[in-house]
Amino acid sequence: MRNMTIDGDRLWSTLMETAAFGGTPKGGIRRLSLTDEDKLVRDWFAKACRAAGCSVTIDRLGNMFARRPGQIDTLPPICIGSHLDTQPTGGKFDGVLGVLAGLEVLRTLEDAGYRTNAPIEVVNWTNEEGSRFAPAMLASGAYAGVFDVPSVLARKDAAGISIEAELERIGYAGDQPVGGRPISAMFELHIEQGPILDAEELDIGIVTGVQAMRWYELVLTGSDAHAGSTPMTMRRDALVAASDIVRLVRDVALAHAPLGLGTVGLIEARPGSRNVIPGEVFLTIDLRHPSDDVLERMEAELLDRARTLAAAAGIGLRSERIWKAPAIAFDPALNQHVRATVERLRLSHREIVSGAGHDAANIAKVAPTTMIFVPCRDGISHNEAEDTSPKACADGAAALLGAVLSFDATLQAGAPTA
Amino acid sequence: MRNMTIDGDRLWSTLMETAAFGGTPKGGIRRLSLTDEDKLVRDWFAKACRAAGCSVTIDRLGNMFARRPGQIDTLPPICIGSHLDTQPTGGKFDGVLGVLAGLEVLRTLEDAGYRTNAPIEVVNWTNEEGSRFAPAMLASGAYAGVFDVPSVLARKDAAGISIEAELERIGYAGDQPVGGRPISAMFELHIEQGPILDAEELDIGIVTGVQAMRWYELVLTGSDAHAGSTPMTMRRDALVAASDIVRLVRDVALAHAPLGLGTVGLIEARPGSRNVIPGEVFLTIDLRHPSDDVLERMEAELLDRARTLAAAAGIGLRSERIWKAPAIAFDPALNQHVRATVERLRLSHREIVSGAGHDAANIAKVAPTTMIFVPCRDGISHNEAEDTSPKACADGAAALLGAVLSFDATLQAGAPTA
Secondary structure, three states: OOOOOOOHHHHHHHHHHHOOOOEOOOOOEOOOOOOHHHHHHHHHHHHHHHHOOOEEEEEOOOOEEEEEOOOOOOOOOEEEEEOOOOOOOEOOOOOHHHHHHHHHHHHHHHHHOOOOOOOEEEEEOOOOOOOOOOOOOHHHHHHOOOOOHHHHHHOEOOOOOEHHHHHHHHOOOOOEOOOOOOOOEEEEEEEOOOOHHHHHOOOEEEEEEEOEEEEEEEEEEOOOEEOOOOOHHHOOOHHHHHHHHHHHHHHHHHOOOOOOEEEOOOEEEEOOOOOEEOOEEEEEEEEEEOOHHHHHHHHHHHHHHHHHHHHHHOOEEEEEEEEEEOOEEOOHHHHHHHHHHHHHOOOOEEEEEEOOOOHHHHHOOOOOEEEEEEOOHHHOOOOOOOOOOHHHHHHHHHHHHHHHHHHHOOOOOOOOOO | OOOOOOOHHHHHHHHHHHOOOOEOOOOOEOOOOOOHHHHHHHHHHHHHHHHOOOEEEEEOOOOEEEEEOOOOOOOOOEEEEEOOOOOOOEOOOOOHHHHHHHHHHHHHHHHHOOOOOOOEEEEEOOOOOOOOOOOOOHHHHHHOOOOOHHHHHHOEOOOOOEHHHHHHHHOOOOOEOOOOOOOOEEEEEEEOOOOHHHHHOOOEEEEEEEOEEEEEEEEEEOOOEEOOOOOHHHOOOHHHHHHHHHHHHHHHHHOOOOOOEEEOOOEEEEOOOOOEEOOEEEEEEEEEEOOHHHHHHHHHHHHHHHHHHHHHHOOEEEEEEEEEEOOEEOOHHHHHHHHHHHHHOOOOEEEEEEOOOOHHHHHOOOOOEEEEEEOOHHHOOOOOOOOOOHHHHHHHHHHHHHHHHHHHOOOOOOOOOO
């Protein structure tokens, strides 16, 4: 069993072949959830899985489960998967790698004639990106009980078309219930979508969890006035105050280095005229840290110092926390299987915290779950320029296969069954 | 002659009466150039001037000249005026005060049966605001030879309607040529549109000139990246760099206090998403100083320090100066007449530099010109909340009348004639 190796060339070929479904001239993919392009890749995936000896079932939200039976087929399945939908100008690897590496695992097992203890199910989760139907990770969220199925089915895109209607139209309104059954373990392989592994020239990230995230909206209020006739000392310039807030966000994050993150992504100065001193500025803040406690302290520090800054400048400040996601810890036992595997394979590695949300973060609420990261060039993602190497994909799939087999070996006939 | 006094109540009544043409519920005026509302106020103005003993001529660009003959009618006229058009949500005083105070001067002279040496012409310049037809001060610019008449006639509003067509439609396509004749002097009374006189509780600003102004556009280029997966030390955040530029603009202006001014009015962070580190920021800079030489030094200091800042942060910087208006000096001799008048009237006063452009800045290129400022509450202008007092309007009109008569007294039969 330990000598089974995945076929890196075959994996790369499937990545490149399926990239044609919604492929863009710049080398990316535009494959929004439940569109014709999504149907094409789903059909391709189902066919490939059946050819690798699987049965394919679809649940009410279009989540696809390609099941390869286990020796003890009553054991809850070991799930491997991610998503096949992309951003509007997405890359070829975000999500796709996690599903197609699962397929590569199935093919490798099939080629070797190897039968795992537990059944293996490779999953394609519907609408991970949230670009067409908000919010993101909708169907894995429903699977984990975060959302209820009827409300998800009723969600509409910008054109007013519902998920339910589109599932019917493309033939992926399945008959299986959503969730409600045990899973032995869930593994999700993904590109890092950040620069750490690439910069440190490491092969594998062993993902210990998803960091806590909070979003804020701030409105700074000064006085808009004529840029040509208002002396500097008589101004109440909301943009000057906002620029202090931008630096403050960075300073608070740096004060909690290396894991604290703080970003101002959106800023709007009003009224927005070249010769008018901005009287109001709206800005957003994204604050993250792997520890809920530290993030709580970062928030307090940020808001306290922002209030002091604004008051000293005679600027009004309203702030609102509009979203809060607690930290998610992945399963240490599963990560021990990943670690043992990558050490055996002599792949360089480190522990890493996921900066982004993933379907795995939902499934972690109902089953032992972890993720494996591989580097992507310069950390670029959600972009047609997203790139990684055939070796990185092969390394990731090898780590995935090894960890799945290592974990599967611990499952016995006597273990709890489905 | 020295005992003639303007009628402050009558002036205030005309201001309030004409404010109904385009009056807004919030107490401002929306009277865009060459609209039906503009026609109404023009008709009202022409009728009032004729009733005050004037002939009214209109030039090819709709500039209106209400002429009261002089004792030596061959002398070039003394012009008084401003504009009757407003911003889309403008106030009741910007421009309007300068024209209606001219009317009040005419009425005062008429009531007193006083005949000046030179003819007096009260002028309403077309399209000062530039809100409907860009740029601002278009018709006074053509009068001074800055623009040629056919190109001004061809300018169109956002709906594609030309100045020429609108002049025809509202009956103000006059038969007089634009400019090309001598003017003895031009006086423009205006609200300050800044906070200095109001804050210092002074009655009159003797305007020594219009400051030099320059506009810049900057593009800062970093790397857009995921806010959740890019460590702080690996970021090239264009908005953090932009916030340094915002502070730099303020610092450079403050280093040339009290007359240096610097403003960032427009800023756009791209791609503009809450969880994406901005990879590019566009911003505008408005830099002003009464001295061209000092402004030149401010520009050099700003751009030099901006380049240093950007380079240190690993951020690309492109900058372009998109507009440059040199400083304009008003006529010291005319200002001596203003000063002598306000001292005689015991009005408190100071010298002041205009922060904004005005029709007078164009006419200064072809004739001795000056301006008189009166305070406006909190310096608010280009806003429906723009406000000043009946006393301030009356003080301004009295200073205007006195300065015109003082200057007129210097004109002799032997002076150059038209």
